[in-house]
Amino acid sequence: MRIDRFLFFIRLIKSRTQAQALLAEGRTRIDGKRVDKPSEEVAVGSVIALPLRGRVRVIRVLCLPARRGPPAEARLAFEEIGEGPPVDGTPAPQ
Known part of the structure; x- marks a missing residue:
């Protein structure tokens, strides 16, 4: 599944357009690898790190x-x- 679609479906992002804009910033990672485009694939077990x-x-x-x-x-x-x-x-607060 595309990462932009996944983030939209799980309700972390309000729209796919907003998800694509977030991913275009280049600060999101899947399994430690930088996401270059919104069509990057996500699979069960993947770890996603994103600024939100x-x-x-x-x-x-x-x-x-x-x-x-x-x-x-x-x-x-x-x-x-x-x-x-x-x-x-x-x-971070203690």
């Missing part, structure tokens, strides 16, 4: 959703591994 809402979010793909369903259904498609430091470089 001022923080770096790291998620693991648990399944590939067939649609953009309700939030409860979307949360079943991934697990939050952790949240990285703020994107602006300020230290």
Whole structure:
């Protein structure tokens, strides 16, 4: 599944256009490899790191959703591994 479509289906991004713009910045990674284009493939077990809402979010793909369903259904498609430091470089609160 394309990464832009996956991020839209799991409701981390409001639209595929916004997902494509985020990916064009070049700061998103799949399994440690930089994402160069929105058509990069995501598979079950992939680890995605992306800057979102001022923080770096790291998620693991648990399944590939067939649609953009309700939030409860979307949360079943991934697990939050952790949240990285703020994107602006300020230290995380203790």
